Amino acid sequence: MAIKQLILFCCIAVTVYASSQYSVGKVTKCEGQQIDIRCGNQEINILYARYGSPSYGDCGASHYFPSNCEAANSLAVVRQKCQGKKNCWVKAHNDVFGDPCVGVRKSLTIHYTCVDYEIVGACEGKQIDIRCGSGKTINILYAIYGANFGSLCTNSFDPWNAACYARNSFQVTRNKCQGKQNCWVKAHNDVFNRVCRGRPQHALDVHYRCVRGQLAFACENKQVDIRCPSGTTINILSAFYGRNNQQGCRNPIQQTRFGLIIRSPCSATNALQVAKNACNGKHNCWIKARDNVFNIPCQNGPKKHLEVEFECRKH
Structure with missing residues (x-):
């Protein structure tokens, strides 16, 4: 289903129509200006942030500046202000990020998506904590432990290391969390298969939803079997058939600068x-x-x- 996203570029407001899970909003503002991000009824997921010298052509830059002119706290600051919110704003200013290169006019660039699920992440050695409210349980959609996916811990991204992730990421996380009200998972090589030897930074990225009912799942050409105890009958709350960000059926995944995505998303309109x-x-x-x-x-x-x-409802 198409949604409307508002992305503000420098001094012009641009409206973009795109699929909510797979479009990436990219916005750049010059020093002293402000970036506004709006996701309607969905939540903001910050993928990348950089405050420093502008790229060639941005903010009047007529030549290339040193690449090391960048605030080290760019991603942390933007995530603190925006991650998981429906709307946010960030000012491109030294008072917010510090001054990484005195005397150079700077710019702020943010890449983000609007999502309809919760996202948690942890750098190596830390842990994620997932908590669902009373009457709800955890449904794990996606989990990857590997080489700093989607710039989770820093703004760095190594395209040569794109295939570096633990193949048991989803299953380990699902075993620890699926169907529970609360859970925690440590981002550590002792928990997952170490796959990025020689790499200084691993990260765990998990997408999930809190659901109020029970879940039945089946891969294509299999079937779901639903049974309720005596004295109760089935009441369907939601249903999905197709391809989305859910892992579990060995769907081919594609590595991008913005993390891992499922290729060729689609859904049946009559599933419910x-x-x-x-x-x-x-x-x-x-x-x-x-x-x-x-x-x-x-x-x-x-x-x-x-x-x-x-x-399962009582009669």
Whole structure:
């Protein structure tokens, strides 16, 4: 579903229509100006931030400046002001970031996405803590432990190290957190398979949702089986069939400067209705995760999955 994002470039407001999970907002402002980020009903996820000498052509720069003119706290400052919020603003000023290069006019550049799930991260040696409110449980969508993905701990990114991540990242995190109200996971080589030898900085990046029902999951061509105890019947709360940021079916993933994404996202518009028709009011039911069951718009490509959120209601 297309959403409207407002991205402010220097002195012009530009409206962009894009997919909420896969578009990256990029905005640059000159020293003394302010960046405003708005995500509507979604939350801001900061991917990259740099306050320092401008790139060639930005803010009137007619030549290249030394690349080491950059505030080391750029990412930390912007994340503190914006991460997880619906709206935020950051001023491009030495009072906010300090002055990394005296006498040089600077600029602030921020890359971000608007997301409809929660994001937590931790640098190597630290831990993530996930807490869902009363009556809700954790659903892990994505987890990667590797070489500082998405510039989580610093602004550095090594394209030659793009494949450097622990293949057991998702399964380890899911085993520790899935279906629980609270959990914690340490970003450490003792927990995950060490894969980036010689690299000084690893990071753990986790995406999740807090859900109020139980979850049933099946990869394409399998089926979900839902059963409720005696004296209760099934009530479907939500359903998804397609491809999104959920891991678990060995979906091919693509490394970008902005982290790992699932290629070719798509979803069936009738998933909720199909699930309700098959299960609502019954003690047990099953649904096949197949294209001929849903009106799926992407017939070919990486494997899809079916996820159903439900509750068991008393008569």
